[in-house]
Structures are given as C-alpha cells and as structure tokens.
Amino acid sequence: MVATAGLLIGSVGLRATGVLGALIDRLPMISVDHGLTATQLDVLLEIRAPRVVMGAMVGAILAVAGAGYQGVFRNPLADPYLLGVAAGAGLGATLIIGLGAGSGWIPPFAFAGGLASVVLTYALSRTVGGRTTTSLILAGVAVAAFATAIQTFFLQRNNDTLREVYSWILGRLTTIGWSEVGLLLPYAAVATVALVAHRRHLDVLALGDEESAALGIDVARVRLLVVGGATLATAAAVAVSGLIGFVGIIVPHTVRLITGWSYRVIIPLSLAYGAVFLMLADLGARTLIAPAELPIGVVTAFVGAPFFLLVLRSMRGSS
C-alpha cells in the first residue's frame, strides 16, 4: 500500500488507474490500455519505481543491520550510525569519489571504512569502560567524529568534488535509477542472508559468551559473521543513498515493542518494517515542502532523534 502511494505521489501527476494499468501491462502476456503518455510512463518506470524499490531495500537492510548490531553487542542503542559505521563507510566512499573511481567501487570502499570503524569502536569501548552502553556509544561518537574530520579535511583539499560528495552525504533517493538498484542488490542479498541465518544465534548470545559456548555456539564466528553482514548492509546502503540515520534504531525497537524480545522474530520483521518505514519517510521527503524535496536523512533524523531519547530514558528506568 505504501509502495503504491510512493508510485502515485510526485511532482508529475499520474492517474491511479493509469499507474495500475501500466504495471499490469508490464506483466508477461497481459496487455492493458493504461492511457498514460510515453513521458508519464517514463516517470513511472524509470524514476518513481526504482526510487520506491530502492527506498524499500535501503530501509530493510539498515533496519536489519541495526537489529544485528544490537544483538551482537547486547546493547539496545547499537545502530549503524551511533557505532560510527556509517561515518567510516562515508569516509571510504568520499575517498573513492574524490579519486574519481566508478560508482561500482564505492560499496567495497565503504565496506572497508565501515568495518574499520566498527572494529575501532568496539576495541575503544572495551579498553575504556568494559561492556556498558555508554562506553560503546561514546566510542562510536569519537570514531564517527574522527572519520568525519578526515573526510572534511579531504574535501577541503579537493574542492572540485565537494558539491558531489555533500549532496550525497545528506542522504538522497532522488537520483536513483535501476542501475543503483542493481548495484545494491548483491550486497543487500548477502548481508540479509547472513543476518537472517543467525537470528537464533543472537538470542543465545544474550546469555553471554560462556553460556553461549556451553550451548555449542561458536561465539567468535557468529559475532564476526553478523557484524560483517550488518556492516556490509550499512556500507552498501551508504554507498548508494548516502547517510540516512536512525532507521536501525527506530525499526527494531518498534518491532520489539510489538512482538516481544526474540531475534528470531525481530530480524525478519525488521526487514519488512524497515522497508515500509523508509518508503514512508521518502514519501514525506517528497511531499512535505513540495514541489521542493527534503533530504530523506533529515526526515529520518527528525523522527529518530526524539525516539532515541525515549529509548535512552526507558533504559535508565530498567538499569
């Protein structure tokens, strides 16, 4: 339903029956007179449809990545952004954009940057303050600030790419076409499989390392695979759509409130709710100040920041 709304609403008006007809017409062996002009059909199939699909994919993998990090770090506030993963991925992507490489190079470099950041954040938090929520989040903030500083320095030295990188940083789905969808798809698929496969293991990890090991779980391997999958998801999302924050924290928490605490349910439902959430956010980005557009990262942060504070508050109550 949200997807349909995403297809219908936009700066070029399209009739609902026409859109529906055009979509059915695309199905093999069915021919329907949809009454849309060639331009309208282009808007629908080459601009709006890939944008909706991309929104759903990015939302799904950011949400599931957040749930994965929360499970591995046994920390309800772990999130691709708060852990510095997104900033690291952003740095990797900025460097490669600055070097003028093709867009196919962005995801691997974003992945390398993101992975380096999450490892650094985790190591920092362990040396500083054990396993508390605060130390993990503070380490993430420090790592993110550091990555952003390097990124800024690099941009100052390379003024010509400043504009291109800046518009990308803000998070956008505006210039998405099917080629970007194709670029994201393999990474999203691998990361999703890795995270969904370990949903049951994440429940076991909640018992701590010793009890998990006593139940036959290879804790180090599960951690590595889940963090790898979540980081790959984040990096791929950052590479194609820039920095879209808070999805990884809003969605898993909402799912948890509705269904209760088990990653066996949280992981798959985060995929679905994440897709819906980001399609809605994109709809908001397109319509709130129409005909202009808001960066989608602004919309998610606007919803997410207060949500984050609520979660923080409820945690203080329990611990």
Place this chain on the structure above:
Amino acid sequence: MISWQGVSVSFDGRRVLGPVDMDVSEGEWVGLIGPNGAGKSTMIKAAVGLVAHEGAFSVGLRASLAGLDLAWMPQRPHLPDEMSVANYVLLGRTPHIGYLGSESVHDLEATALALERAGLHDLADRRLATLSGGEAQRAVLARALAQEAPVLLLDEPTSSLDIGHGLEVLEMIDHLRVADGLTVVTAIHDLTLAGQFTDRLVLLNDGVVVCEGPPAEVLTEERLRASYGHGIKVVHDGNGPIVIPSRKDHD
C-alpha cells in the same frame, strides 16, 4: 558416566586446580565442597570447556565431551530482562538445532515439558525480569532440562536463594534426577544441604582433592576444620550431619 582424568588448570602460570581425578557413575549425585577458591567452579568449567586445561574427560563410553552430553547451570546466569521464560528455556534446545535450522515441533515439546516439570507452566509468557529469585533459578534449571543431556553440572544452585527456596530447588533436582536417571555434579557451599542430598562428597582445598566419600564420612569436624578453619561444628540428627558455624570465642 563422567570422569575427570588428571585434569589441571593454570591461570597466568599459577596452578589453580589439580591434577584431579574423579569418576561419577550413572545416576549418582556428587557434591563438590571446599572453601572459596578451592577449585570447585574451575573443575566444572573445565568439563564444560570454558577454561583451558590439561588432562582428559570422558562421558559414557566416549573419550571426549560433546555439546549434547552436559547441561551446565552457571553460578550467576545471565537472564536477559526482556526475554520471555518460554524463549529462555527454548535456548536449551540450541545444541539439538542445526546451524541454519529452526526449532522443530519436538524442540517446542521438550521446552513445554521442561517448563511443566520446573513448575513454570503458568509463567511461560512472563519476562525474566519479573521473576523472583526462586522462579529465576527454576527457569535456569528448566533450560538445563530442555537440553536433555544425561549429565547436569550445577554451580552453586542455591547460593542466591533463601533456605526455603534453596531446599525447594534441590528437592526438584533430586526428583528429576531419580525420574530421568540423570547424573548430577554440584558445587555447593551449604554443607548441610550437600550432606542431605548427595550420594558422595568431594572436598577440595587449594585445587586438590583432600578427601572424598559418603557425606557422613567427609563432614566431620576434624576434616572440615582443616579446610575451612576452626569455627566449624558438626551435630547429628536423624537426617545426617548438620554443619554449623560457631564463633571461636564461644568454644
């Protein structure tokens, strides 16, 4: 059923356990006693595979331990606040579920049975954070039961409970042990309860076995004072030795 064969453990080059030899026969309940730091928990953790050790283990006819052989109840279990009791007990089925598998009907039945036997049937949907100390301990026991392992290793199952609930948990363990023919090894601080429930006691001090035998032989003032210090008194009633602390200046 399970044996420790020349098992020793060192931390940072300092030996904290062993070498220890111990055989526990099928259906037997052995209690590990001894002062703090004597090596009781280490002996259990070495068997579970959580601390590096020298020496060997065997279970049944096999020469090494596998994940399905032992169910371990840690001294301070992690109970995730928000997890439901049923989901927690289900985690005991983990060794039975394939790496990429999900729980089968049989796993759910085993979970329901374990809940039932631990008297947690009505609490299945409660969050762990809402359980009392005794209920929480029974949830941990239910998780161990769901594992359906022939050997239960319990590390201080009563240390966080009051006398009444401690007794209740031990009676439950005894009942299940007899019903299922389980082999039980328990590290336990309360010497009186240890004497009343176990078939055999193993007294550890400074990482080595000081003496072992039926409770009435091990729980003597002479032996306990050698390990625990002088303020120990043992009195007897119909149920066996009762060990009581006693202020030295009142002797």
